[in-house]
Amino acid sequence: MSGSSNNTDKNRPDRKLFGTVPMLGVVILVVVFVGLAVDIPGAGNADNFFSDVTRMDNVAVKIHQNYVEEVSSKDLIDNAIKGMMQILDPHTSYFEAKEYEDLRMHTEGKFGGLGIQISIRDNILTVMTPISGTPAYRAGIQSGDQIIRIDGVSTRGITTDRAVSKLRGDPGTEVRLLIRRRGETQDMDFVITREIIHIRSVPFYGMLDNGVGYITLQQFSQEASAEVERAIKELLKKNITGLIFDLRHNPGGLLPQAIEVTEKFLPRRSLVVSTRGRMRNQNRDFYSVGGAVLPMDLPLVVLVDRSSASASEIVAGAIQDWDRGVIMGDTTFGKGSVQSILQLDAVNHIKLTTAFYYTPAGRCINRPENLVRNTGDEGAAEENGEDENGLEEGESDTEAKKEDAPADTTVYRTKGGRTVFGGGGIVPDTVVTRRVLDAPVRALLLRDMFFQFANIEYVRLQQRGVRITPNYQPDEATIAAFYAHLDSVEFTFRSHAQVQFDEFKRKSGIVEDSTLQNNRNPYLRPPQLSDADMDAMRGAAERVDSILAVDSRQAIKQSDAEIRRLIRNALLVRELGQDHEAVYRARLAHDEQLAAALGILSDRDAYARLLMTQQRLLTQPDPAKDDPADGGDNRRRRRNR
Numbered sequence: 017m018s019g020s021s022n023n024t025d026k027n028r029p030d031r032k033l034f035g036t037v038p039m040l041g042v043v044i045l046v047v048v049f050v051g052l053a054v055d056i057p058g059a060g061n062a063d064n065f066f067s068d069v070t071r072m073d074n075v076a077v078k079i080h081q082n083y084v085e086e087v088s089s090k091d092l093i094d095n096a097i098k099g100m101m102q103i104l105d106p107h108t109s110y111f112e113a114k115e116y117e118d119l120r121m122h123t124e125g126k127f128g129g130l131g132i133q134i135s136i137r138d139n140i141l142t143v144m145t146p147i148s149g150t151p152a153y154r155a156g157i158q159s160g161d162q163i164i165r166i167d168g169v170s171t172r173g174i175t176t177d178r179a180v181s182k183l184r185g186d187p188g189t190e191v192r193l194l195i196r197r198r199g200e201t202q203d204m205d206f207v208i209t210r211e212i213i214h215i216r217s218v219p220f221y222g223m224l225d226n227g228v229g230y231i232t233l234q235q236f237s238q239e240a241s242a243e244v245e246r247a248i249k250e251l252l253k254k255n256i257t258g259l260i261f262d263l264r265h266n267p268g269g270l271l272p273q274a275i276e277v278t279e280k281f282l283p284r285r286s287l288v289v290s291t292r293g294r295m296r297n298q299n300r301d302f303y304s305v306g307g308a309v310l311p312m313d314l315p316l317v318v319l320v321d322r323s324s325a326s327a328s329e330i331v332a333g334a335i336q337d338w339d340r341g342v343i344m345g346d347t348t349f350g351k352g353s354v355q356s357i358l359q360l361d362a363v364n365h366i367k368l369t370t371a372f373y374y375t376p377a378g379r380c381i382n383r384p385e386n387l388v389r390n391t392g393d394e395g396a397a398e399e400n401g402e403d404e405n406g407l408e409e410g411e412s413d414t415e416a417k418k419e420d421a422p423a424d425t426t427v428y429r430t431k432g433g434r435t436v437f438g439g440g441g442i443v444p445d446t447v448v449t450r451r452v453l454d455a456p457v458r459a460l461l462l463r464d465m466f467f468q469f470a471n472i473e474y475v476r477l478q479q480r481g482v483r484i485t486p487n488y489q490p491d492e493a494t495i496a497a498f499y500a501h502l503d504s505v506e507f508t509f510r511s512h513a514q515v516q517f518d519e520f521k522r523k524s525g526i527v528e529d530s531t532l533q534n535n536r537n538p539y540l541r542p543p544q545l546s547d548a549d550m551d552a553m554r555g556a557a558e559r560v561d562s563i564l565a566v567d568s569r570q571a572i573k574q575s576d577a578e579i580r581r582l583i584r585n586a587l588l589v590r591e592l593g594q595d596h597e598a599v600y601r602a603r604l605a606h607d608e609q610l611a612a613a614l615g616i617l618s619d620r621d622a623y624a625r626l627l628m629t630q631q632r633l634l635t636q637p638d639p640a641k642d643d644p645a646d647g648g649d650n651r652r653r654r655r656n657r
Contacts, residue, residue: 164194484588
């Protein structure tokens with residue numbers, strides 16, 4: 017372009033994009049519009065979209081040029097992006113270089129680090145547990161250790177994310193930790209060399225009662241399939257009579273691993289999952305490639321709960337729709353959407369929901385959330401080469417807005433003709449809920465009392481010569497020490513009656529509350545009582561408080577059996593580590609859902625009644641879905657709808 021044209025543009029500031037070289041903004045917009053013209057299905061939406069984008073650009077330009085204070089273009093755009101993210105589903109997100117690297121490291125399941133799980137406890141960076149076999153474990157780092165300094169820098173006020181970034185680094189590099197440990201007279205220096213940390217997807221598997229095998233899958237990292245197959249083969253050597261596959265608290269992971277894990281239980285060329293989106297290249301069917309590792313006549317129970325998400329739901333849904341096993345537990349989370357990682361420039365990416373997952377029976381796994389559900393045109397644009405890199409972790413504390421979505425009343429059938437339910441998540445064949453812990457025990461867990469006490473009592477037990485073995489049970493001296501610890505930290509359990517009485521004291525003026533005293537509504541203010549009456553009320557309140565305090569302590573002791581169990585488990589973790597077999601078995605011993613699964617596997621008639629299977633469907637895939645002419649890997653074969 018000639019110099020005169022540039023001068024003309026300089027005299028027309030409204031056409032600049034944030035005051036930068038004007039033609040750069042024009043070129044970017046042209047490229048974006050051309051790309052959108054190719055990608056947007058249906059020409060009817062294009063005109064509105066172009067005018068809306070132009071409107072947004074005009075607003076940004078006016079703010080940048082005319083707002084009373086200078087606002088950086090980065091801040092404007094970053095906040096505009098955040099606004100767009102808020103009206104989409106919670107799994108769509110925009111992130112910069114470091115956030116993208118963190119995501120990549122998480123999905124790969126390995127990184128250069130020490131091998132410890134950390135948290136902030138009592139405002140101090142604390143080791144929750146070392147991971148077995150890692151540099152921290154070998155160096156002698158223990159559960160409960162407080163990290164005072166990292167490479168000579170105090171950790172006071174540090175966040176967990178910041179601590180993680182300081183502890184991680186290139187393999188082979190060193191990090192120096194100053195550790196404070198209960199029972200030691202002075203702080204200790206540790207110099208630990210970082211290594212690639214392999215996060216075990218299967219932290220425990222083994223034999224349970226009646227010859228039943230058990231495998232827990234913690235996450236779908238790159239090694240998940242290999243670890244599950246190894247565990248199955250080891251258990252088969254022991255002649256198991258059935259298998260419990262535990263997907264509870266599993267937030268998901270990589271899509272290829274979800275397919276490969278499912279393959280361990282289904283015949284070759286069985287449909288595992290389908291994706292459907294607006295763009296044609298998002299409509300695909302994924303099939304199993306290898307044959308089943310677990311024999312098809314061996315009973316299978318899959319445990320799920322509300323924290324089982326994404327990849328876990330793909331596995332459970334396929335097993336249920338093929339009548340391969342019984343799904344047991346709670347309805348799963350309902351995170352059945354595909355996130356495509358789209359690169360925006362050299363450092364920034366967007367993770368965008370581009371499709372939903374469907375089980376072999378056609379059920380949408382995704383629970384309707386705050387997003388626009390596609391109901392019509394599935395798109396006629398050409399494929400753009402983008403592909404999903406994996407499944408996002410399920411945010412188990414996010415509740416779907418079920419009341420805003422129409423109910424799924426479609427009747428779905430498994431391959432054997434059983435009725436299964438849609439509407440989001442995987443509904444178990446038999447629902448078994450876990451017993452809710454008593455309120456006093458929940459209060460103790462919320463205050464982290466068992467973890468704190470274990471770190472203190474462990475030193476005392478060593479001094480007494482008491483060994484923490486898999487058969488350890490706390491004695492009366494330890495139980496007494498626990499209650500003494502509760503007194504020392506002034507732990508109080510506030511019953512429902514106590515909570516209500518405290519509210520009465522506040523509203524009656526026994527406990528002063530300036531917000532009530534100054535309330536504009538006179539009827540909401542505390543009563544104006546004489547000093548004598550107020551003294552009488554305070555005396556009565558103290559007596560009630562004393563009675564309720566005794567009742568609260570008795571309520572805690574009524575949960576004595578549960579408290580003893582949790583003290584034992586906390587001390588086992590302190591001695592053996594989080595991933596030790598004895599720790600898992602101690603937890604499973606009081607697991608209601610596991611007990612129900614064992615009961616089903618010990619009663620073949622009950623197992624068969626739940627499935628009502630047709631044997632031929634267990635031993636061969638659906639002919640309608642099989643293509644004998646396809647001699648290669650058809651896992652990623654695409655079927656356009």
